Amino acid sequence: MADPLTNDSRDKTGATDSDIAKAYPTMDPYRLLTLSRPAQILPIVEMPLLEDCYEIRDSPLHGKGIFATMDIPAKSLIMYERAAWTIPKKWLLKMYPFDPDGKGPHLINQHFDSCVANMTDDNDEVNKAAVEAVFALDGGFEGIEDPIDELSKLDLARGLARIVAKNAKSHYFKNGERNWVAIFQDPSRLNHSCMLSAEMHLWQFKDGPRTDTCTQVRAARDIKKGEEITLQYTRPFDTTEIREAYLSFHDIVCACTLCTGGKNRVIRSDKRREKMQQAWDAMQIDFTRLSAAIERPPLLKTQKAMLEREQYMAEAGEAIMKSMNEIDSRLKPEDQVGNFMMWHLLQTFCEALRFGTRDKQLIVASIERFLALGESFKELHAGVTAAYTAQLALLQRKIASEGA
Numbered sequence: 001m002a003d004p005l006t007n008d009s010r011d012k013t014g015a016t017d018s019d020i021a022k023a024y025p026t027m028d029p030y031r032l033l034t035l036s037r038p039a040q041i042l043p044i045v046e047m048p049l050l051e052d053c054y055e056i057r058d059s060p061l062h063g064k065g066i067f068a069t070m071d072i073p074a075k076s077l078i079m080y081e082r083a084a085w086t087i088p089k090k091w092l093l094k095m096y097p098f099d100p101d102g103k104g105p106h107l108i109n110q111h112f113d114s115c116v117a118n119m120t121d122d123n124d125e126v127n128k129a130a131v132e133a134v135f136a137l138d139g140g141f142e143g144i145e146d147p148i149d150e151l152s153k154l155d156l157a158r159g160l161a162r163i164v165a166k167n168a169k170s171h172y173f174k175n176g177e178r179n180w181v182a183i184f185q186d187p188s189r190l191n192h193s194c195m196l197s198a199e200m201h202l203w204q205f206k207d208g209p210r211t212d213t214c215t216q217v218r219a220a221r222d223i224k225k226g227e228e229i230t231l232q233y234t235r236p237f238d239t240t241e242i243r244e245a246y247l248s249f250h251d252i253v254c255a256c257t258l259c260t261g262g263k264n265r266v267i268r269s270d271k272r273r274e275k276m277q278q279a280w281d282a283m284q285i286d287f288t289r290l291s292a293a294i295e296r297p298p299l300l301k302t303q304k305a306m307l308e309r310e311q312y313m314a315e316a317g318e319a320i321m322k323s324m325n326e327i328d329s330r331l332k333p334e335d336q337v338g339n340f341m342m343w344h345l346l347q348t349f350c351e352a353l354r355f356g357t358r359d360k361q362l363i364v365a366s367i368e369r370f371l372a373l374g375e376s377f378k379e380l381h382a383g384v385t386a387a388y389t390a391q392l393a394l395l396q397r398k399i400a401s402e403g404a
């Protein structure tokens with residue numbers, strides 16, 4: 001599919017093509033992730049889409065699924081798509097719980113109309129395709145050729161509600177809450193596996209008066225030709241019990257190879273996930289400590305206070321590294337625990353710390369370097385900037401040449 005999208009991150013961050021071109025060759029594209037909380041992750045810039053690398057066909061997991069038509073190397077960009085239909089939370093709240101006698105059905109139809117169907121005419125192939133794609137999704141209107149023509153308004157709303165319930169993707173956007181859900185043409189066909197092979201990343205941007213949603217799907221590991229490409233709908237490190245509870249809420253009994261592969265395997269994987277979760281939690285606390293120290297420098301700028309702060313940051317950095325190493329050492333292929341975006345994000349942040357484990361001054365120097373790029377940690381988190389990536393590359397080279 002040709003890339004239909006504008007690269008919003010560049011607009012937001014002010015980075016120009018040539019800035020990015022300059023920074024890009026020196027960096028692993030994965031390092032171009034912003035240093036942000038997951039909800040604020042913007043698209044990874046300048047990573048080419050692997051064209052025609054998948055097909056949709058019947059899946060042993062459920063209904064249709066996405067399958068690799070070639071060997072796909074880890075981290076490849078598999079899909080890059082604009083949502084066919086985005087429903088903001090305030091609309092969702094009006095629509096659900098679905099009450100056939102209430103206003104919900106009318107509102108679902110109205111929202112669908114205003115977002116997609118009304119904009120469709122014979123000259124607007126993209127939107128026509130979007131309408132057809134939404135109607136074709138799992139659980140909606142199987143066997144019905146033209147739902148708008150053939151169905152009553154209530155049945156139309158019922159079908160659309162089923163489609164939203166089964167196929168919508170969302171991001172925990174603000175304060176851990178889902179602020180919208182979005183339906184995609186191909187990414188909504190990705191089945192779940194507790195041993196995911198890909199990760200989905202969603203973000204929103206303004207397109208004139210409309211708020212649009214985009215997604216990128218990336219290979220979380222090398223995927224072999226013919227293999228099904230799967231996401232993990234649950235959170236990273238969730239054990240079987242938690243995954244089952246979450247999935248059953250969505251009426252899913254998982255048929256993935258881990259869940260059907262024998263009890264012992266599941267138990268071993270759960271144990272590893274528990275340990276990794278503990279390390280992850282510890283890391284979050286240290287990450288917060290480090291952020292706080294960076295954001296709130298000591299009021300007294302005495303040498304002693306500055307040294308104490310540096311020491312504190314270095315200790316938090318080392319603790320983060322320890323937890324990361326703990327997770328790294330436990331992670332097995334059958335624990336494709338998901339959210340590798342978040343993972344790499346954190347790794348990006350810790351990269352400078354990684355270099356410095358044996359040298360606290362370097363840790364501090366690298367933090368200072370990071371700081372020089374933004375006035376506060378939050379600001380630093382705000383977006384992918386070419387300046388940031390170029391600086392990070394410089395930092396890497398400097399530290400490498402100093403033999404850290």
Ligand SMILES: C[S@@+](CC[C@H](N)C(=O)[O-])C[C@H]1O[C@@H](n2cnc3c(N)ncnc32)[C@H](O)[C@@H]1O
Binds near residue numbers: 063167190250252256
């Ligand atoms: C977003 S759809 C995935 C695509 C869907 N298979 C199709 O035919 O379009 C999500 C639905 O697929 C099914 N599904 C996905 N992963 C599954 C799995 N591992 N085991 C069983 N059912 C699964 C569930 O019914 C779920 O509600």
